[in-house]
Amino acid sequence: MGGLIELTRQALPFMTLIGLILIILLLALLVARAFKAKKRPLTPIQEFFSRNALRFSFIIALIATLGSLFYSEILGLIPCPLCWYQRILMYPLVLITGTALLTKSRNYRAYIYPFTILGALTAIFHYVLQVFTIPAACGPGAVTCEVIHFASYGFITIPFMSLTAFILIFLLMLLNAKK
Numbered sequence: 001m002g003g004l005i006e007l008t009r010q011a012l013p014f015m016t017l018i019g020l021i022l023i024i025l026l027l028a029l030l031v032a033r034a035f036k037a038k039k040r041p042l043t044p045i046q047e048f049f050s051r052n053a054l055r056f057s058f059i060i061a062l063i064a065t066l067g068s069l070f071y072s073e074i075l076g077l078i079p080c081p082l083c084w085y086q087r088i089l090m091y092p093l094v095l096i097t098g099t100a101l102l103t104k105s106r107n108y109r110a111y112i113y114p115f116t117i118l119g120a121l122t123a124i125f126h127y128v129l130q131v132f133t134i135p136a137a138c139g140p141g142a143v144t145c146e147v148i149h150f151a152s153y154g155f156i157t158i159p160f161m162s163l164t165a166f167i168l169i170f171l172l173m174l175l176n177a178k179k
Contacts, residue, residue, distance in 0.1 A: 005074060005075070008070055008074075009075070010152075012063075012067045012070070012161060013152030013153060013156045013161065014152075015063065016152075016156050016160065016161045016164050017153065017156070019060075019164040019165065019168050020164060022168060023164070023167055023168060023171060025045075026049065026168070026171040026172065026174075026175060027171065029043075029045065029046050029049060029175060030171065030174055030175055032046070033046060033175070046175070049172065049175050049176075050175050050176050053172040053173060053175055053176035054097055054100055054101055054108070054172075054176065055101065056168075056172055057093070057097045057112070057168075057169045057172050057173065058094065058097035058098055058101055060165050060168050060169055060172075061090060061093035061094045061097055061165070061169060062094050062098075063165070064090050064161070064162065064165040065087075065090055065091055065094050067161065068083070068086075068087050068090070068158075068162075071149075071158060077149050077158075080126075080144060080145040080147070081145060082122060082125065082126040082129070082145045082159070083126070083145075083158065083159070083162075085122045086119055086122050086123055086126070086159065086162045089115045089116075089118050089119035089122065089166075090115075090119055090162065090165065090166070092115060093112060093115055093116070093169060096108055096111050096112055096115075097112070097169075109173045109176070109177060112169065112170075112173050113170065113173065115166075116166045116167075116169050116170040116173070117166075117170065119162065119166040120163055120166040120167055120170065123159045123160070123162040123163035123166060124163060126145060126159035126162075127157065127159040127160050127163060129145050129146045130145075130146055130147075130148050130157055130159060133146055134146060
């Protein structure tokens with residue numbers, strides 16, 4: 001059991017690195033789409049990500065949700081208030097994207113954008129508190145928000161993983177949106 005826990009503990013930051021590469025790719029695809037002629041079809045890579053954006057968003061939200069539960073329920077890390085806010089904004093994305101996949105709904109982006117934007121802003125704020133060790137007034141008896149439980153690769157913390165997930169889902173929705 002201990003080996004599986006350590007493997008999971010290492011896999012989540014590694015998936016975040018992959019997510020960062022995907023963010024760069026998605027940004028490049030969005031820029032390319034913005035500058036190409038209106039009548040030209042999407043490239044195969046743009047088509048692939050556009051067609052599967054909802055599936056990828058569901059998988060990302062599910063991994064982020066399970067990852068946050070892994071850190072709190074398996075590793076025993078108590079979430080700080082800002083971690084709770086990020087959870088509050090991530091968990092519904094599993095339900096929204098999952099429901100949209102099952103029902104073949106087309107009106108899901110309007111519900112996803114606010115969660116991803118607010119979640120990313122909260123994660124950025126949380127990450128800045130950690131990186132610059134700014135004491136946060138998290139309330140009496142609360143876990144402080146500036147504590148870094150671990151920093152994989154020297155910069156990936158739990159809020160950074162959350163930020164990566166929110167940005168990925170947001171960019172996938174942008175790529176999936178009709179011009």
